[in-house]
Amino acid sequence: MSFKKIIEPLKDNLQQNGITEPNSLQTKIISKIKGGKSLFVIAPENSGKTTSIVISVINKLKEAFEDAPRALIFVKNKEEALNLAEIFSTYKRGTDLRVYCAYDEHNLELQREELYLGTDIVIATPKRLNRIFYLNGINLNKLQMCIVEDAEFLFRNNNFAEVTRTPESISRCQYLVFSDKFDARFERWQETFMHLAEIVKISK
Template sequence: MGATFEDFKFNRQLLNAIDDAGYTEPTPIQQKAIPPILNGQDVMGIAQTGTGKTAAYVLPIIMRLKYAQGENPRALIVAPTRELAMQIEENIKAYAKYTDLRVVTLYGGLGPKTQIEQVSKGVDIIVATPGRFMDIYLAGHLVMKQLQVLVLDEADKMMDMGFMPQINRILEVVPRKRQNLLFSATMSDKIHQLSANFLEFPTVIEVTPQATPAQTVEQRVYYVPNVKTKINLLKYLLDNTDEIKKLMLFCKTRTVAEDVYKFLIRKYNEQEVRVLHANKGQNTRINSMNAFKNDEVKILVSTDVAARGIDVNDVSHVINFDVPFVTEDYVHRIGRTGRALQLGEAITFCTPAEEYYLHKIEKLIRQTIPVFDVPVDVFIEQTAFEERQEQAREIDEQKRKEDPEFKGAFHEKKTLNQRKKFDAAKAKANPNSKAAKDRAKKPFRKKR
């Protein structure tokens, strides 16, 4: 018989809420993290999204706080994005439904007035993004003296987003004597450094080898020459894959996301597709997410802003329209599918300029992603001149990263063309010059 939530000696209110949520047995991260957290130890958890890590720290916090008390927060959970903060709040409300614990979420993108009003009514747990937390604290609306537990969730993403200064300021304003919990999907040097500053003799829990995609996700990659062929392949897959019930489609920039979204609207209609990126207003983003969660739309096109912390259980497919430049983001993207032990499929489209990043991803996940041939019915477009130039530039740049001495084929060709133009202009300006006589004698040759 496997472990159950009863083994953790949770009180009846918590066990009833867990039952209502439909969970019967704890996931590996919950089995390993809950006991030390309940004992008051500092914990560092290396776990990707979709492993149940939110419940691994939320359940012990609810058990520790038990009921509403005083006016000031006793637990603070810091998350990198508003989407993740809202997701954590949802989890807390579900697990604390039989208690009177008060939770307030603080994030940017809308005026702070309502959030300040909520805090002033009294709060037990705050979930916050770093910037908005500091804004409200510095404006004098938060007293942190009673804080007992501080959680940094998705710490690696916070490092990537440049939140280190805000994190350091938060550490300055909270009591020294407290329990610290840090969760990250990857174990980078920056995370090591942060954990050294933040945790005291932590219990380190790693539930899967670092940055390994969930075992329930089947991965594949298609090599394509250009963006137009990516669109043709996307159309083919959508027309010929019956199993696509719910799809998240990731793009590297807002512009690409908008273009793909417009293509999909022409193919389907606005009711079936939504787009999510940083240029969209807060309410639009929340509405798009809720519509996707509630099965009102089948396809969500997104940049990496939505790759983390969005807990939608029945995403059948993830398509990486572009290979992510931040290799860890691949793990988070494909972690949107295959959640809660369901099967999922992750498909990646890769151009010649993206192969460099794909190989970095394979190194990170310690797996070779199976390559599939582009189906014969997919029309392979010619690569436009501008796109070919852009790809050549990117490939040169990648080679330069690996070898600073590398000059690059693109660089050499460009120099040659510039010299040709320069000599032609010189000859035209002065027909009696040596350059003009040389050009008349022989075709331009590159000097050895």
């Protein structure tokens, strides 16, 4: 898939940041993601995984719609959430897409109030997302994309179990897991909500 097939504001923002052609990873996965395929994306550091997430989410959602989020991205901590939100801010210019970060260090009640105002993309740490959800502070019924960025963090501090709770609470959704390596524990997800997912690998 070339960048000719993405929405104009995103294409312009990529060009302004010196990205004119998809790299090898983006060539393999962006069209699959646009088509709704669930994927395990296994690629080394600095291969463009984060940029691929941002491009794919913006290109698929296109514009703001209603109040409930349509994309949920799990990250390991506050720093990663804010960094990813900054990247989205760069590439979503010219669209009205709304991005919200939910992390443990922020006031829980304030997060519930802010989410109630509406957002399209939520970037969240697993434990905080689940606390908000079980307090009825977020509506996941409109979710189209559930993504894990740099999934190695899942296997610390019970994050794997925390993220696994989300598919148990929502209906059909596209799942995208980005990681440096395929961990055997991902097989549990293959047996349940990601049983039709494709594994895409690129080497260094």
